[in-house]
Each structure stands twice: as structure tokens, then as C-alpha cells.
Amino acid sequence: MTPTHRHQQPSTRTARMHQPYDPWQAADTLGLTIRYAPLRDCLGCWVPPDRLIVLATRLTHVQERDTLAHEVEHALKHDTDCRYAGAAGRLWSRRQEARADEAAARKLIPTVDLEDALNWATSREEAAHELGVTEHMLRVRLLIRRRDLEWLDTSRTDG
Numbered sequence: 320m321t322p323t324h325r326h327q328q329p330s331t332r333t334a335r336m337h338q339p340y341d342p343w344q345a346a347d348t349l350g351l352t353i354r355y356a357p358l359r360d361c362l363g364c365w366v367p368p369d370r371l372i373v374l375a376t377r378l379t380h381v382q383e384r385d386t387l388a389h390e391v392e393h394a395l396k397h398d399t400d401c402r403y404a405g406a407a408g409r410l411w412s413r414r415q416e417a418r419a420d421e422a423a424a425r426k427l428i429p430t431v432d433l434e435d436a437l438n439w440a441t442s443r444e445e446a447a448h449e450l451g452v453t454e455h456m457l458r459v460r461l462l463i464r465r466r467d468l469e470w471l472d473t474s475r476t477d478g
């Protein structure tokens with residue numbers, strides 16, 4: 320068994336051969352309805368009974384794609400709407416939010432694209448711009464990457 324060290328980088332920038340994740344297509348496939356409204360407290364929300372995603376108006380394209388990807392993950396996991404929940408509900412709500420963010424980040428930022436961007440970008444802002452995501456989504460993806468690398472170092476698994 321060879322210990323896993325740093326990811327070997329190709330000598331040239333990796334061409335993107337795959338289609339980028341399209342959350343609009345994913346929402347369509349799931350039969351979800353998307354509406355726009357001037358939301359005050361959030362960028363988007365998931366309304367389970369109506370299988371409805373509401374997105375804030377005036378988002379940039381990048382914000383809208385990230386937000387929709389996040390809300391689609393709530394739909395995939397049959398997450399609840401915790402707006403009116405008590406303390407236990409708020410804790411569960413935070414878990415749901417983290418899970419939706421992480422699942423969305425994995426889909427929005429494929430590993431090969433992430434490693435490519437990290438290879439040359441001089442700042443997180445630049446990497447996020449190259450990857451077409453918000454800095455928040457990149458931060459979430461980087462946390463996953465760090466966890467994955469630690470996991471690879473300490474276990475043998477085919478995942």
C-alpha cells in the first residue's frame with residue numbers, strides 16, 4: 320500500500336471535458352417549481368408541501384446557481400422547512416443547511432476543476448471566479464477537500 324501524499328498535478332491545465340452541473344436541469348428532472356420573490360432574510364428557500372423553490376430576485380447568475388443547487392439538495396433529501404421550529408428544530412436545521420451546502424458544493428465544483436483552479440489561482444476570489452461559484456461555496460468545497468485528504472491519509476477505502 321502506498322501512502323497518499325499530495326495529489327499529482329498534470330503538467331498542463333486540465334481541459335474541462337465534462338458538462339458543468341446544471342441545477343435548473345436537476346430541479347426540472349425532480350419536477351420542482353421555481354419561483355422568484357423579493358426575499359429579505361435568505362437567498363432562497365425550500366417549501367416542501369408545494370415542492371417549490373423560491374429564489375430571491377436580484378441575485379447574480381453565480382449566486383442564483385449556487386442557491387438553486389443548495390435548495391435542490393433539500394428537495395433530494397426530503398428536508399423539512401424549519402422556519403417555525405423550536406430549539407431542537409434549529410439544531411436540525413443547521414445540520415440540514417450544512418448537508419445541503421456540502422452536497423451542492425461537491426456537484427458545483429468537481430475535484431478535477433478544483434485542483435486545477437487551486438494550481439494557478441492566486442486568491443480564493445480568483446479561484447471562485449474561475450470555478451463560477453460564490454466564495455462561500457468554494458469555502459465549503461475546500462473544507463470537504465481537507466476532510467477528504469485527511470481521510471485518505473488515515474484509511475484504506477474505495478469510498
Ligand SMILES: [Zn+2]
Nearest residue numbers: 389393416419
Ligand atoms: Zn437551506
